[in-house]
Amino acid sequence: MTHADLVAEVDGVIVGRSSIRYELNDFLRAQGGHIGYAVRPHHRRRGHATQILRQSLEVLRARDVTPVLVTCDDTNVGSARVIETVGGILENVVPGEPGMPSKRRYWFT
Template sequence: MSVLVPATTAVMESFLEAMDEFVAEGVSDSQTAGWVDTYGDTWRTSEGFEAFVRQVRAEEVDETVLPERWVLTSTRWWVDGDCYLGRVAVRHRLNDFLRDVGGHIGYDVRPSARRQGHATAMLRAVLPHARSLGIDSALVTCDADNAASIRVIEACGGILEDRRGDKLRYWVPTG
């Protein structure tokens, strides 16, 4: 059974396999792509992966560890036992960039686990956490040509507000 958990070293092997899948696919413009760029050279050792997990967890509570222009972000991994399936991130507030493009919530599912309902389940599962942060309705965006993500957002109650450039902007109730 798949569940959301904070970043953990327990899934290191499958996490790294998933990152290899994302790299092979050409991941870009996401939290995952940023992880690959920043940690890809160091996370293949136990010490490097532990440091990466500590950083991801610290980004939820410590503004001093955030990259420039980032906001506090709760990242949860979608796992089944020791198998990493994807990640979902809840940004605690919106800045100008997130208001236009990124939204409160971003997610991705490893390529080999797609089309199995994981994205919808992940988004549904994280909405109570967003609510606990004071987010009554979460902004969730996706590329206008991403039919799968549109289905996920709408299945979770998302209401389309508008399109800005290539991005569709939906509001998803958290309660």
């Protein structure tokens, strides 16, 4: 298995999702990282993304995937805040794909 798509559920309601990649290819190492997540608009600003990222890191650690790369658009203040709250260490900010914002690349060790 190279990846898993998980849903985040609170009291029977799906509030968000996580895409977990167990291996990095060139694109993921440069831009995408091991984990992608999103919270449904009506459920934002309640800590769900923070919890989704924490639990996604546990899923990867359980498979001995370390260190873990998580990225976000340089313009995505909310996602950067989530990653920094959970303890990601910023390595660098790299140019995005053509027409896309730069990417902030964080590591969890």
